[in-house]
Amino acid sequence: MDATFNNAASEEASSRVLNLFESLDLSRKQLSEFPEKTLPAEESRHHVRKLDLHHNHIGFIPQTIESFANLVELNVSNNGLSHVSEEISTLQCLQAFKAKNNCLDNDSLPKTFDQLHALQYVDLGGNSFTEFPPQLVHLPNMQILYLGSNKIRTLPSSVDSLQRLEVLNLGDNLLESIPEEVGSLHNLTILNLASNRLHSLPKTLIRLGKLKSLSLHSNRLATLPPEIVSIRLEELSLRNNPLVVKFIQSMTYDVPSLLELSGRVIKLAHVPYNSKELPNCLSQYLQSANKCVNPRCKGVFFTAKIEHVKFVDFCGKYKLPLLQYLCSPSCSDKRPWLEGSSDSESETEGYMIEAKRRMKRVLLG
């Protein structure tokens, strides 16, 4: 499913990046090295805007690359590439660097790769990176970034500097978590996190107001943050996750502290207070109160909470397990309101109806 959606988006973006200009196609020529001899004379290399070398057997991009001073797109995908010479960083017009399905690892890209400030499209999928290449976070014009099918374990929080990013593909890696900062990538429309080792997702994903497609299949997710249903998604894929299928009764609950109990009473009884009378830390604490999700409770909690899984209907076919919190064990005694669709009072219900209307596809199995 994602392939169609992603390809359409990337083609559109690609054609936006690339206009008609002089191109040199040396793809599928059985080349075992960068074709220095067959290339045009140095002075005419300046006219080349697009250089296609994909599907050859080239092991490295040599210093000579600097003679293509006006290159806009370089396609070296499907080679045996393991090294990129630092002269690539002189290509100040380069907007697209396509190097998928090679042998690139953490040491392959030069440190100076972060000087390629015109880059908008980078495809490093199908390589051997175990770290997110740190140079990439310094490329402020990046719109499309493919890093799928590598062995990346963590995503740096500095990823939020890629403020123009529209497509982020991190599928088929070894990610165990996603930093909260991903929620600051306001222009993201496609986020692929499929085939990783994710146990949970940050709540901050709710801030991704332009997100249309979220791929989460083949992870280790048992529940989803309830906020996920308020993202204006058109596609959500969830198959191959250990999503819980029935209500979980084994709850852990720590007895609330005296501070928590006093806070709850102040909130519940609307005891007036103002920040001049209270120490700063206490007023901040009181402001951090969370509403219990049981609509019949009206209670609040601070840190002592009961986890419960609420099932909600999606597209009339699926029930999604959302992780929500209650203020005390007694709140979970009356079960009927927990059963999702019968719960018309729940705050979740309003945006669920809206989400159902928008969501075109939910892929669970």
Ligand SMILES: [Zn+2]
């Ligand atoms: Zn409650």
